[in-house]
Amino acid sequence: MARKILLALTLVFVCGLAIAPTVAQDEFIFGMVLVGPFNDRGWSQAHYEGGQYVEQNVPGAKMLYFEKLNPADAPETTLRDVVTNMVDKGAQLIFTASDEFEEDTAEVAKEFPDVIFINVSGDDAYAGTAPANVGNVMGTIEWGKLIAGCAAGLTTETGSIGYLGPLINFETRRLAASAYLGARYCYENYRGLDPDNLKFTVTWIGFWFNIPGVTLDPTEVTNSFFDSGADVVISGIDTTEGIVVAGQRAKQGEKVWSIPYDYVGACEEAPEICLGVPYFHWGPGYAQIVAAAKNGAYQQEWTLLNPDWTDINNPDTSGVGFVKGAGLSEANAASLDDFIAKAAAFAQDEANADTIFLWQGPLKYQDGTEIAAAGEALPYIAPLGEAPSIWYLDQLLEGMTGPSKQE
Secondary structure (H helix, E strand, O other): OOOEEEOOOOHHHHHHHHOOOOOOOOOEEEEEEEOOOOOOOOHHHHHHHHHHHHHHHOOOEEEEEEOOOOOOOOOOOOHHHHHHHHHHOOEEEEEEEOHHHHHHHHHHHOOOOOOEEEEEOOOHHHHOOOOOOEEEEEEOOHHHHHHHHHHHHHHOOOOEEEEEEOOOOHHHHHHHHHHHHHHHHHHHHOOOOOHHHOEEEEEEOOOOOOOOOOOOOHHHHHHHHHHOOOOEEEEOOOOOHHHHHHHHHHHOOOOOEEEOOEOOOHHHHOHHHEOEEEEEOOHHHHHHHHHHHHOOOOOOOEEEEOOOOOOOOOOOOOOEEEEEOOOOOHHHHHHHHHHHHHHHHHHOOHHHOOOOOOOEEOEEEOOOOEEEOEOOEOOOOOOOOOOOOOOOOOOOEOOOEOOOOOO
């Protein structure tokens, strides 16, 4: 199935927004359904601010949002309830901003055939199972996770890295594995150390953020990483416990570091020990989707938002980025820049269009199953069940410690 990859918004689009005539525009209302708080300094805030970007850059666009739609904060509220309320208020397009909403989005959309639904991180449009009014969007944050892993591999002094994972699914396995590949590469190629001696441990808490009595407590898990000898913790959850705990331990005199996730400003929680943050910038991609819908031109698609490799932190063109943190030494920051340049060169080579840097064989699953032979590139996506791919990663990789399936 053909798929469209958004490398970045074109300058034509950005400039077109900038020079739009200052006349009254028809209002276009869109909804944003968030799984967590709009100010969580993580996943949900990144989406909320993406919606604000749309309001600022698409004439007439107005956002409605509902935060904390999850079993702990809104146990009696359904996605159908939220969507009904938004549609009653005039919403013509609704972003359901979580993997948690994928199945419900497909069902609710059938009841509102005149409303466009965009589920974030799902792939029903790619698989051909989505209703006609449902599309998907996701940022290729695998690139950011590779960079995060490299920063950890460059920095660790104990040779032990902890990965704070949410729940277990295709997405979370491939992101943890991307961080592992980056860590191994930089541990070996910039430091000259044996990557087989690098310990990379994944602990899953059971959901995207802490739900007391339901999930493992991410604060306790992070402390456990440090207590067991890890000195760098990479977060894969929606919220900031990993960097908060690392900051607390550092203030007690411990030499530890952290890499948060999702949100461009996450390092601000403890800047002195932050090695950097891989983050999503949803605004440009969301603006293109909303503008197309407003003009009656949106067509169902599975959309990927990639880094703008000319400047991965350009807020108007890059779908994902990486901000280096103050915790990186000067030498390690230079090495990380070199690694990013290598990733950029790989990504911009048309021969590599359907894969990701470092996702080349030999690669094996934890159980020893080969998924890419030496010199073979693992495709970014292939139809589920037909061939191994990065998107549908079925296990963690050989060398990683932690469960690949829900126990």
